[in-house]
Amino acid sequence: MKSILLPYLLCITAANGQSPCDEISFVDRAGWGAREPTAITNLTRKPLSFYVIHHTYQPPNCYDDASCIQRVKSIQDFHQLDRGWADIGYHFLVGENGKVYEGRGWNRQAAHSPGWNDDAYGICIIGDFTVAPPNEKALNTVQSWIKCGIARGHVKEDHYIITHRQSQRPGYTECPGDGAFNVVNKWSRFCSFQNSGANLTANQTQISLALNFCKKELEISSSTSTHLFMPIILFQLLFIYFL
Numbered sequence: 419m420k421s422i423l424l425p426y427l428l429c430i431t432a433a434n435g436q437s438p439c440d441e442i443s444f445v446d447r448a449g450w451g452a453r454e455p456t457a458i459t460n461l462t463r464k465p466l467s468f469y470v471i472h473h474t475y476q477p478p479n480c481y482d483d484a485s486c487i488q489r490v491k492s493i494q495d496f497h498q499l500d501r502g503w504a505d506i507g508y509h510f511l512v513g514e515n516g517k518v519y520e521g522r523g524w525n526r527q528a529a530h531s532p533g534w535n536d537d538a539y540g541i542c543i544i545g546d547f548t549v550a551p552p553n554e555k556a557l558n559t560v561q562s563w564i565k566c567g568i569a570r571g572h573v574k575e576d577h578y579i580i581t582h583r584q585s586q587r588p589g590y591t592e593c594p595g596d597g598a599f600n601v602v603n604k605w606s607r608f609c610s611f612q613n614s615g616a617n618l619t620a621n622q623t624q625i626s627l628a629l630n631f632c633k634k635e636l637e638i639s640s641s642t643s644t645h646l647f648m649p650i651i652l653f654q655l656l657f658i659y660f661l
Contacts, residue, residue, distance in 0.1 A: 438563075441562045443516060452506070452520075456498070458504070458526055461524075461536065465573050466539060467537065468579070468628065470531050471594050472540060473595050474546070512543050513556065516558070524567070547596075552601070564579070578611075578629075609631065
């Protein structure tokens, strides 16, 4: 019995055959009535390494299908008609009804964050999170959609999560608001990289700087966690084994 039990206890994952994408209620462009883009530029360097989290600030929060669709349409109107962009700027938008709305999708370059549009997926939570955080429905949906991108091969397993304010020089934006930032910065793949605003050398990009920074930061974090928790895990396994 013990010889069977110990290998079982040491197994830390179990395949259940279900994709994280299956957990999401997804509304494609046709589903929310998207206008056609005026131009399309495809992403060419997939899988990508970053997600950048945003909030809309305006339009405000939405909690049901009809109001969320109205918000997404108004954002596309603003981006295309007022700013003159080819399409809505984000790759995906998430409402506090727990649904994902397709913006430019997995395969197209976006316009969510200067310097990052070729190398990071922009996910925007609909609403103002300057003070209060998004609700649990929205936060859970964003995290599931992040995993979905990995499962479908659009994003690297060793990806990093930052926010819009970090991607730009200090003072450029407060997006996604303190309410959202103070939740996102506790996620396991969050990276504290901050664009300093300093001039780059010929061989530097914000992405290259961020990759170097985030890799080191998360390696240190992972190493520290392993050293802290491994003795506890081993003790528990041995305790159960000798019962």
